[in-house]
Amino acid sequence: MSGHTPETSERYFARARGVIPGGVNSPVRAYGVVGGTPRFIASAKGPHITDVDGREYVDLVCSWGPAILGHAHPAVLDAVHAAADRALSFGAPTLTEVELAEEIRNRVPAVERLRLVSTGTEATMTAIRLARGATGRDRIIKFAGCYHGHVDALLASAGSGLATLALPGSAGVTAAVAAETIVLPYNDLAAVEAAFAEHGDTIAAVITEAAPANMGVVPPLPGFNKALSRIAHEHGALLIQDEVLTGFRVGPSGWWGLEGSVEGWDPDLLTFGKVVGGGLPVAAVGGRRDVMEGLAPMGPVYQAGTLSGNPVATAAGLATLRAADTAVYGRVDTVAGVLRGAFTQALAAEGVPHVVQWAGNLFSTFFGEDAAQHGARDYAQVQASESWRYPAFFHALLDHGVYAPPSGFEAFFVSAAHDDDAVNRVIDALPAAAKAAAAA
Ligand code: PMP
Numbered sequence: 229m230s231g232h233t234p235e236t237s238e239r240y241f242a243r244a245r246g247v248i249p250g251g252v253n254s255p256v257r258a259y260g261v262v263g264g265t266p267r268f269i270a271s272a273k274g275p276h277i278t279d280v281d282g283r284e285y286v287d288l289v290c291s292w293g294p295a296i297l298g299h300a301h302p303a304v305l306d307a308v309h310a311a312a313d314r315a316l317s318f319g320a321p322t323l324t325e326v327e328l329a330e331e332i333r334n335r336v337p338a339v340e341r342l343r344l345v346s347t348g349t350e351a352t353m354t355a356i357r358l359a360r361g362a363t364g365r366d367r368i369i370k371f372a373g374c375y376h377g378h379v380d381a382l383l384a385s386a387g388s389g390l391a392t393l394a395l396p397g398s399a400g401v402t403a404a405v406a407a408e409t410i411v412l413p414y415n416d417l418a419a420v421e422a423a424f425a426e427h428g429d430t431i432a433a434v435i436t437e438a439a440p441a442n443m444g445v446v447p448p449l450p451g452f453n454k455a456l457s458r459i460a461h462e463h464g465a466l467l468i469q470d471e472v473l474t475g476f477r478v479g480p481s482g483w484w485g486l487e488g489s490v491e492g493w494d495p496d497l498l499t500f501g502k503v504v505g506g507g508l509p510v511a512a513v514g515g516r517r518d519v520m521e522g523l524a525p526m527g528p529v530y531q532a533g534t535l536s537g538n539p540v541a542t543a544a545g546l547a548t549l550r551a552a553d554t555a556v557y558g559r560v561d562t563v564a565g566v567l568r569g570a571f572t573q574a575l576a577a578e579g580v581p582h583v584v585q586w587a588g589n590l591f592s593t594f595f596g597e598d599a600a601q602h603g604a605r606d607y608a609q610v611q612a613s614e615s616w617r618y619p620a621f622f623h624a625l626l627d628h629g630v631y632a633p634p635s636g637f638e639a640f641f642v643s644a645a646h647d648d649d650a651v652n653r654v655i656d657a658l659p660a661a662a663k664a665a666a667a668a
Pocket of ligand 1: 292346347348349350352375376377378437442470471472473501502511
């Protein structure tokens with residue numbers, strides 16, 4: 229199978245580069261790290277994705293998270309078709325928005341009030357504006373390697389896309405904005421205590437990925453998030469837990485359901501995206517009622533959106549969440565567990581030092597002796613890993629019909645539609661990928 233030439237993708241990519249910067253509408257899609265031609269996609273169904281050259285792959289990207297049910301799930305498509313038949317957008321309230329908001333709150337009671345937006349970036353941008361509005365303070369703490377969308381203040385040391393391109397931050401972000409963001413090493417509570425000791429009365433919020441998956445998967449150490457909440461509150465700041473990636477993916481109530489609800493504490497604000505739209509543009513910011521009611525038209529914090537709560541998009545999100553029952557999460561967890569074991573087995577058989585790290589059903593692999601011995605607990609350790617082995621691993625998988633994330637700093641995503649056939653196709657592809665990683 230290897231040596232397959234994606235002729236049509238190559239043609240389209242050349243054409244795309246003539247009109248779209250880099251030929252893509254989001255940077256990691258460009259195969260900048262792994263090299264080669266990004267596959268242009270024609271269609272997807274269940275666990276499979278098919279490119280414009282007619283090659284079908286088992287999809288381990290799942291649209292970067294939304295496709296928890298698998299692609300083109302019939303209940304979701306039916307809801308979308310029915311909504312589209314009623315028209316595409318009204319710019320006025322609809323019942324579906326309320327139903328989706330209630331579904332989210334039923335799953336995560338820490339979300340007393342929420343507002344729907346269209347992208348995760350808007351959700352985190354609104355969350356930090358709300359925190360600043362509620363506290364009257366300017367500074368934000370974020371963690372190196374955590375990605376919260378392309379919000380100016382949150383682009384410093386932001387994981388995957390930027391890690392991949394080896395950019396320190398982004399041009400076009402003013403020094404004044406950057407100065408309001410304090411970037412700390414992940415999983416380092418002493419650094420958080422020290423930052424609050426020095427700047428406590430100027431810090432509006434700590435924002436963190438509930439379980440980071442944008443520098444590869446780096447789970448929080450036990451008690452880390454709870455301590456963040458305690459320290460922030462001791463200093464009059466808020467904790468924003470970004471669940472754009474983990475929300476309704478790692479479990480029916482997201483990471484909050486695995487941790488906050490078990491430990492008995494709540495973040496002040498949470499952000500969601502990806503699964504809440506089931507593949508269409510829906511995201512949300514929610515949390516404490518008193519903070520959320522700071523939003524216009526009730527309060528002084530402005531936020532708006534022409535397409536916010538779009539009727540077709542919210543129909544897709546609602547149908548996705550309604551179908552995502554415990555059996556769905558059970559299957560996603562099982563598939564992820566089997567694949568984690570298979571990755572380890574294949575890499576060990578080729579003597580490739582590595583660690584497979586995971587948070588719920590999200591997982592990724594870090595190569596190298598250090599990673600194998602100690603794991604990767606923060607962005608510096610992630611960057612010290614042998615990520616140069618990943619391109620060979622990736623291309624061998626692609627050659628063998630497995631569509632993996634085109635950067636080693638991303639999580640692998642699976643769905644409830646990944647049946648045993650799909651899982652076995654991945655397992656069959658892994659020995660060649662492990663060999664390629666060993667030879668890199
Ligand atoms: N937060 C997290 C944790 C994310 O993973 C992402 C997207 N990968 C975002 C925010 C931004 O979401 P969007 O791409 O929808 O703007």
